[in-house]
Amino acid sequence: MLIAAQVREAAKDVAIASKDEHIARRDERIERLEKLVAAFKQVAFGRKSEKTDPDQFDLALEDLETAMAAIHAEDEADTPAGNSIAKPRIINRGSLPKHLPRVEEVIEPESLICACGGCLHSIGEDVSERLDVIPAQFRVIVTRRPKYACRTCTDGVVQAPAPARLIQAGLPTEATIAHVLVSKYADHLPLYRQAQIMSRQGIDLDRSTLADWVGRAAYELRPVFDALIADLKRSSKLFMDETRAPVLDPGSRKTKTGYFWALARDDRPWGGGAPPGVAFTYAPGRGGIHAERILKGFSGILQVDGYAGYNRLIAPERIGPDIRLAYCWAHARRKLVEITGNGSAPIAEDGIKRIGKLYRIEAELRGLGPEARLEGRLERSALLVADMHAWLIHNRARVATKSPLGEALAYLAKYWDGLKLFLNDGRIEIDNNSVERTIRPIALNRKNVLFAGHDAAAENWATIASLIKTCKFNAVDPLAYLTATLTAIVNGHRQSCIDELLPWNYSGRTNG
Structure with missing residues (x-):
């Protein structure tokens, strides 16, 4: 009996030692990962942030935080309920906005009969909410147009006219085209990846087909973009900045360097009444002549960085509207x-x-x-x-x-x-940080797809990205906006009322 007790005691000591070793190893791994996360954040957001782009570290931080979560999950799985050995984690679990639809489910006990034989009655309830998702689902809109004819005469056949389409005799609805635009220009999914996603649901579309949709949509949206940039230039205070746009040079296997020039209005910091907006314009170079061309007709304060090309706008010999440069x-x-x-x-x-x-x-x-x-x-x-x-x-x-x-x-x-x-x-x-932040999505997309196919593609890029970014500025869902705008254009919206299609005039605003 004494020997058996000693064996049990020894086994217990071994189990405790093993558990302590496990906890020590876990804490060491977590500490190491936390130090790495802190180091990445210091590089991305610390004093050296002046020359470091935080976007470069997003993927690395995601992987580190994923590794930490896996360790915590492993630790929780090995710990009996109620005997937590891990310190509480400080984590942002997010929030569930009120506008999301709620699907109620009530989970009742297996029996409402008490052990004594009486009936149980409700004295309250616990309520929890979890975020659920229905994956993107494609559907087919079947349009039937019955034909009618009179039995007593030969006046002909009566049939409702076919609804207008952006892509004549094509497959997509305007909502589908808007989805492709937002996926490419807001979510940075190149068209070939979108084609792969569609193929998983049995939809066999070539990248070139999607490109045709995008090009036709960009053409139809161009008047809205022109109205956007005209509205911005009627302001008396704007921001301007530029960023590189590598473009494939036809006739060679190399790229040439073009530029996206961003013209932005953001009067929110001082309570101005004009809605915020940004218009990107593609130019084949960075010379001040391009800024002058883009700003033709603008008069007022232009907030810029120290790029010397802007000096052309205030040259003594310049004839045109007065522009004052505010520096950063x-x-x-x-x-x-x-x-x-x-x-x-x-x-x-x-x-x-x-x-x-x-x-x-x-x-x-x-x-x-x-x-x-x-x-x-x-x-x-x-x-x-x-x-x-x-x-x-x-x-x-x-x-x-x-x-x-x-x-x-x-x-x-x-x-x-x-x-x-x-x-x-x-x-x-x-x-000048307001306009620099607007350029960041363009830079991310540029890294993702390497370069634009040609100058025309870069111009389409600028047109659609301008409308999407202005939507975000004004708490407008870009998918809903582009769907409604393309539908309005297809149905013959008057050019004289094109300002009605600007993002800030769209009625379906989100909660921001």
């Missing part, structure tokens, strides 16, 4: 941040702190009207900007012109008048 403090700060990444740089760090104070003031003024913003800037920011100008002059005299710091300070000095313009007008933002 984020780009000025970026020059200083790059220097601090290479070691100790007290002057650059001081400059970053000074700019940070301006940003903190702007955060407090965001959402106020232009008059209140201007008053707050004159009271709080004007002195900081004047002091920074004196700091700039003093340090430029001490630093070698050709050094990285000298070049960063020269950049500040070159664009100083445009940088301080936000002190003269409450509508001006402190930076």
Whole structure:
């Protein structure tokens, strides 16, 4: 008996030791993964974010977080209910918006008869909600048009006219075409991948067929895009930026570099009444002549980065509407941040702190009207900007012109008048980040499909992406909007009323 007890005790000790070892290994793995996640986030969102695109780290972070979830699931599966050995996880489980349809299911006990023989009665209930999905399902719309004729005369056959279609004698409804557009230009699914997805439901379509749908839709949507860019240029304050667009060069197996120019309006930070919007325009180059062509007819404040091509817009010999350039403090700060990444740089760090104070003031003024913003800037920011100008002059005299710091300070000095313009007008933002954020989806799509097939494809890209991004700006579902807009166009919507088809005039807004 004594020996048996000792064996049981030893086995118990081994089990406890094994359990402790398992917990230690699990904690070590979790700690290692958490450190990796923290390191990725630091690189993506920390001080060096000025020269790092967070999108580059999304896939890696997803894989790391998936690995952590798998470890937690394994740990929970090995732990008896009520005996949790894992520390509670802080996790965002999401929320379920009220506009989603609810399907109620009531789960009753197997019996409503009590053990004593009496009847059970309800004293309350527990309610839980889970997110469910019905996978995308294709269907066939069968249109029948009966023919009628009179038995007593020969006046002919009566039949309802065939409904108009975007693709004459083609397979897709306008909703199907809108789905293809949103999948390609909003969800970054190239057409060949969409064809593969459709094939899983037995729908055999070539990529070229989908491309034909997209091209015809882009053609029909072009007047809406023209109305969008015309509406934006009637504003007195816009943002502008550009991003590369690799395009396949016909006749060679190489790509050439074109550019998407983004013209954006976002008056929300100062409570402006004009709806936000963005229009992308493709151009074969980056020269200022393209910006001038795109902006023809615009007069007012244009907020840009420090690209020299914009100087053409304010050249003394220029004849045309008056344009004032407001420059971007984020780009000025970026020059200083790059220097601090290479070691100790007290002057650059001081400059970053000074700019940070301006940003903190702007955060407090965001959402106020232009008059209140201007008053707050004159009271709080004007002195900081004047002091920074004196700091700039003093340090430029001490630093070698050709050094990285000298070049960063020269950049500040070159664009100083445009940088301080936000002190003269409450509508001006402190930076150009609004338009840079609008370009990010274009950049993601560019990485996903490598390049546009040719200049015309890039122009179609710009047209459709402009409408989709403007939908998102205005809390409009792009799929519903494009479906309704293509249907209206097919049914003969008047060109004189084309403004009615702009995204912000669409009635089916989402909850944002």
